Amino acid sequence: MDADDLFPTRADDPLSVLSRQDLDRLSIAELDARAAALDAEAARTRAKRDAAATTRAAADALFRRG
Numbered sequence: 001m002d003a004d005d006l007f008p009t010r011a012d013d014p015l016s017v018l019s020r021q022d023l024d025r026l027s028i029a030e031l032d033a034r035a036a037a038l039d040a041e042a043a044r045t046r047a048k049r050d051a052a053a054t055t056r057a058a059a060d061a062l063f064r065r066g
Contacts, residue, residue: 010016026034 023031023034
């Protein structure tokens with residue numbers, strides 16, 4: 001998978017918008033809340049990836065010839 005697949009070049013892509021946000025205006029509490037939200041989203045993404053890997057492994061085992 002290319003980085004372009006992970007990080008689309010569209011200007012309105014949520015990851016693009018997120019990376020362009022000015023963090024200088026945020027308070028420490030706001031930065032903490034942002035980091036917590038991003039950590040939660042990363043955990044959600046990892047859980048989805050793990051579930052997909054489990055499903056893929058089960059499908060591979062089912063259709064494996066041998």
